[in-house]
Amino acid sequence: MRLVLATALVLAIATPALAAPDPVTIGCVGQKLDAAVKAQLAADVERNLGNPGQRPSYNPAVTRGLNDATTACANERGWSGAAATASGVYALAAVGLPVAKRVVQAKGFDPAALEQQFAALPDEVRRAPLSPKATQDLIRAAVTDEAQQTRANAELLAQYFAFLNTLEYASADFSR
Numbered sequence: 001m002r003l004v005l006a007t008a009l010v011l012a013i014a015t016p017a018l019a020a021p022d023p024v025t026i027g028c029v030g031q032k033l034d035a036a037v038k039a040q041l042a043a044d045v046e047r048n049l050g051n052p053g054q055r056p057s058y059n060p061a062v063t064r065g066l067n068d069a070t071t072a073c074a075n076e077r078g079w080s081g082a083a084a085t086a087s088g089v090y091a092l093a094a095v096g097l098p099v100a101k102r103v104v105q106a107k108g109f110d111p112a113a114l115e116q117q118f119a120a121l122p123d124e125v126r127r128a129p130l131s132p133k134a135t136q137d138l139i140r141a142a143v144t145d146e147a148q149q150t151r152a153n154a155e156l157l158a159q160y161f162a163f164l165n166t167l168e169y170a171s172a173d174f175s176r
Helices: 002-014 028-032 035-050 060-077 081-106 111-119 132-142 151-175
Strands: none
Touching: 028 060, 028 081, 035 060, 035 081, 035 151, 060 081, 081 111, 081 151, 111 132, 111 151, 132 151
């Protein structure tokens, strides 16, 4: 995600500040991604989740696809650079979340329960990047079975909560 965030930041700097975006349009970038980019993004998310402890990375085709879709949406809708960046980050998380749900479920965790746990956090915590302490608290609450208390599961859940969190804070950033 960091590579995509850095690329989106370049776009944000290059895009002049424009009108406040309509919150319902945040999904524009995800809608503009072609099937091949979405498939590659899903494969990258699965690979990233399968490699706990390693920094997530994305194929250059994913980065290009996200940047192209973000630029097109920003131009069509008159978004500011910050709104465009938030929409690109949101798209990455929105496309990746179903894969993350499948992976955590395969590891014995209930995605609905994890989402409920995340949703119970105060708005100000959910709408900003999670602190390490908040992430650690979420993981501790989610892993009550001693057999599941492994570093790999903790890192997997941290990534899952990061997807949920990214949707929240990207939405909040988009609307500012």
